[in-house]
Amino acid sequence: MTTRRTHGTSHLLTGGYRPVTEEVTEYGLPVLGQLPAGLDGTLLRIGANPLGPSDPATDHAFAGDAMVHGLRLRGGRAEWYRNRWVRTDRVTHALGELPTPGPQSGLCDNTNAGLVRHAGRTLALGDGGALPFQLGDQLETLARYDFNGTLPAGFAAHPVADPLTGELHAVAHRFGRPQLSYLTVDSDGHVSRAEPITVKGAPMVHAFSLTDRHAVIYDLPVTFDPRAAAAGSRVPYTWDEGHGARLGLLPRGGRDADVRWLEIDPCFVFHPVNAYEQGDRTVIDVIRHERVFDRDPLHPTESTPALWRWTVDHRHGTVLERRLDGRAQEFPRIDDRYAGSPYRYAVTVGLRPDRGGALAGPELLRHDLLTGHTEVHRLGAGREAGEAVLVPRGAHAPEGDGWLLSLVHDTVTDRSELIVLDSAHFTGPPVAVVPLPVRVPHGFHAQWVANSQP
Template sequence: MPSATGHTTKSHPHSTTHLLGPGYRPVADETAHADLAVRGTLPPELDGTFLRIGPNARGEHDPAVQHAFAGAGMVHGLRLGGGRAHWYRNRWLRDGTVSRELGELPTPGPRRGLDGHVNANLVHHAGRTLAVTDGGTLPLVLDPGLRTLARTDFDGTLPGGFGAHPLTDPVTGELHAVAVDPAGDGALLLTVDVEGKVREALPVPVKGRPWMHAFALTERHAVLFDLPVAHDPAEARAGSPVPYSWRPDRDARIGIVPRGRPGSAALWLDVPPCFVFHPVNAFEDADGRITVDVIRHERAFDRDRLRPSESAPALWRWTLDPREGAVVEHRLDGRVQEFPRIDERRTGLPYRYAFTVELVPGDGAALCGPALLRHDLTTGRTDRHAFADGRQGGEAVFVPRHALAPEGDGWLLTLVYDPAADRSELAVVDTADFTGPPVATVPLPVRVPHGFHAQWVPSRW
């Protein structure tokens, strides 16, 4: 069956059934709803817009044979402020294909690079909210009403594509990303200054086009993941919109790249074969050792090329010793989980709390689960916030209570799907009572498909 990009993807015999449930079905229409009801009390400090992004295939869609990560990007937003939920709306991201299908004029901006679907992540930087994705596709700029305004190459300073998981340095305010060349070997470690222009593009040689979906940052280094999921020419020839697979011939290694030192070579350290979609955080000590916490998959896209379904991802820690060329790894928590978030004021710094989505064992790397987990990495304690009555929640974004609040003191916001009603709701969890019920929920008159990543944009946008 044709996919959203017009290709046919071969179904693999060991595909599992997760990501096929009703909560994953695409929605057919753009909608807008104002003055939403609120159950409980929305904290008045939450003054901004909650955003969520993910693939939302247009037209015919059969998740049994189409890649789970393909499909036109759709962004969902809820505007909060003054203790009220002012509106919910959803909008397709206007890449070239979607604009043509809707009969609209092309989105303005540079036309170079790939024109693929932008459906992976959102970031707010230099006064602009951007939708971003892997590969050579340029970011899209969104307005406060979620309309796609333009493509951007950061005023001509971006030499190629961007990355799906940029990170903001909380000390400098600069934005960092890793972009892999989809047409050849090599990666670029990008630094975008506070004015929104690329200040540095450091080449990092890699072979075989690995899928570097994300990276980690410390005060002095970037940490890259060159792991055995890489470009698969056979999948590309077959027309897969996501032509990557498990390549057992590839080594698994972690690269340590000094920041702000042009020409510095990466130091590569070997690790056992695995794959990482999402690091949690990284930091370094006075002796140069680097701690990297990740959600570690045993493998991905091997027997099942359509979904990351083949292992039970868990929370692991790698301790890197560049002087000894050694890596020590151990599991921090064995529960099946994904979509880690932290208090982003601690990005690249020593930190205490990690928040993840608990998944159902046997469902592989699904996009939702029955609970949120809070890991206290100082005490080793893990708390669980369970969603009631069979509801399933996705990635939660953390919002601090105020600018000087202690780490992890604030609220977690996540979209939760109620299968009984076939509707979604925004849940607001106060970390001061993490295991208790949400302090507020905002029921939506529609279902929001389980998607990828969430973002909070303060009202000063």
């Protein structure tokens, strides 16, 4: 154990949301059941874990300092667990450490929003134009990373890897600027294209969707709020009723002028599921929030997020909006081998917004989008899971066939554990459980880094 900090009282600082105050390393974790031999890699999870006191009147739910958790699995063993704060300027200052090396970009460097493995590097990602931080195999922060000097400004929280080309695509926004940047990173880790995209106002574009023909851009009514920025908010965005909502379809290889904008009903999307082409239509599946950061500008729980499908008819310039599943859910994951292509399965976290559940919930949902059937894995009383990551059973396994890994908090023990589900028996008990020595606070996103992954 290397670092201890204390906390005041703040928003999501109760139950499974309470931040941890120590960096911990534990070896030789117990395993209940049998870890599949094919699980050779590290499960990573990132989220907001405030370092130091928090003010419940002003602190945004997404503003906590970035912390990464890791669990190394190999040969049926859980070799180690560790957690580390990402060494942003704020964190190094608080810990009395030297600043992290590397270039600077934008007003904020808090990369608590996502993780990606690309071109041999594991990167922690953030919103608002923050540069990624490169992490080492032991979760140590190595440096800020600008893709070998090829990134013209900031990066994005949710890039999409094209499984066919090996490229990484992203749509980046920067605080207060009425312009986005569509970025393409080649398989060697160099930005090969940076196309400016003009938008009205300065919307938050937390994520986008990618098909084999288009980048789908979400220009939605959560926009930069100068008043929130002046008040010191680290996430200065609120609902803007007059902004409207629209989808932008940018042909891959196209320019700003080639974006086709289509109006949709007002809403917000933190996390798309997937998108693909179907003849002269583009099918876009998302988790849709009817409204966020309006009545409650600090938390994303004022409406029920549900699974929706938007179908763009290119001939007529229309968008058909249809709800696929009305249950409260978030954090969708698919078999990443099918990103941008027609697909069948999506797994989400079933939430309980009425109980404050925004980042975790008491069940996992597995949607069969071909049949419309949904399987439910119920965790039991007092247990809440975060985002589930699929590890395919093998390189040539059918879509969705493999193991689902999720971190679960148990309110009785106030500790967390890894559960491993067999997708073939989704509703049944886990094939393996790894009890952890600590609580992993409910966070944002998970990433599996295979031992052989480049």
